[in-house]
Amino acid sequence: MKFMIQNIDSIIARILSGESSSDDYLAFSEWLQEDEKNRKEFCQLKDYWDAEVAYSNHIGREVELKRLQKRIRKEESKKRNRRFWVRTAPVAAAITLVLMISSLLFLKTNSTEQPIEYFTYIAGDHSSNFTLADGSKVTLNKNSKLTYTNQFGKKLRDVALTGEAFFEVTKNPSKVFEVKMNNASIKVLGTKFNVKASSKNEIVATLVEGSIRFESGEQKVQLSPSQQLTFNGENRKLQVQNVETESYTAWKDGLVKYKSCSLQEVITSLASRYNTKIIIESSRFKDVVVSGAFSSEQSVEEALNVISRSLPVKWSKEKNIYYIR
Known part of the structure; x- marks a missing residue:
């Protein structure tokens, strides 16, 4: 950890200039999650960096970063009572996952700020396992992506999926768990199911236990265990059949x-x-x-x-x- 603190400026400089490595992202992710002050500091740096297109071949990226840090500290000492926009780029990481930074603009008022932070997990060449804040377990198949925000679990439990994942959802009758994909969604309270959202606009959902509710526009279907739903988003054709679920969930093993x-x-x-x-x-x-x-x-x-x-x-x-x- 000491090594990371000593070199965090160099890591941030490489990330902002687009020359970072996977090790940089891992260290950067840990630093971001250590303290809210770190996240705010990076938001400010990124905002200035993007606005000024800071890096050039004539000015070293670390020298330019130091200049921006000095400028930010100077401007923070002034009192400003106006609205402005800043970018936030939090990172959620797992050792077995490929990292990606997702950015979103949010409005900052005089004394209140409510950033919406996006956490994105991307599986590379191998499937990956992780646990969400509510205790729900997710196995993400290779070349798949799952995204959620820091609002997850407050009122709803919603995630966005591209690719394939197996969910073991922790039961919570007061908060629906929702998987969004291809202009459709699957809603559950607590269950085990597999869902695949292909690039061809086709969704295949396989229920292992419990129940799930599929929704797309006016089409709504509730599945029972050992049932599989196939939905074609182009022609809106929906089919439900009984299957051997093990054949469709074995990939996670x-x-x-x-x-x-x-x-x-x-x-x-x-x-x-x-x-x-x-x-x-x-x-x-x-x-x-x-x-x-x-x-x-x-x-x-x-x-x-x-x-x-x-x-x-x-x-x-x-x-x-x-x-x-």
Whole structure:
């Protein structure tokens, strides 16, 4: 911690000039959360820095930061009774998550300020686990994002999701927990469910226990355990079916599971997962029912090897296309 305090000016300078590393973000996040004074100090520095486009090749970034700090201290000594806008850029971080700073403008009056701080978790190449302020647990799938504000838990418990996440929501009858995505939302009081909001404007929600309420415009559906909802935001088509939930939640344990699925369904899923093309050449194998599991860390070749050991098939690759024969 002493090291971080001694070098915080250098870290802030690198962050403001866009030359920071992941270690800088981790140290910066800890410094921000240590004290409210630190957050206010950074808000002021960022406001001046952005306004003056401070850094140039002729003036060292740390020298420029010192100049701004001196100017801020000088102006703070003056009494000003007017409204002005400042930026705030708080950071919420977890060791296993990739960090991102979210900024929002807020109005500051003579004696009262109520900033809305945005906390954003972004999972990189691996899924990540964290706990929200109300005790609810979230497992965020890779390449997914969850955002909430410092108002979370005061009246409502609302978060915004892009990608996929598994929620274990702490029960609180007086405060609804809401997941917002793609002009739709899922509302719960306390439950376990998985939800995926794809870039294709499709939402898939799978309920493990408890109940959830899906809402999009005038469309409202309540799900029971082991039910799955699929919603297409483009044509507004909504479908509910019973499923084996384990197949849709295994990813949080580092697995990809299939139970009583046709080989074609498995191959289609693998092709989507690995963003590649896989063709089953023999139609008589497409409807073969299979069950199994892969590690989410396995490559597409390793997954196809598992299939070829379980069924009388072989695979080959030609011009970036996989063929199952």
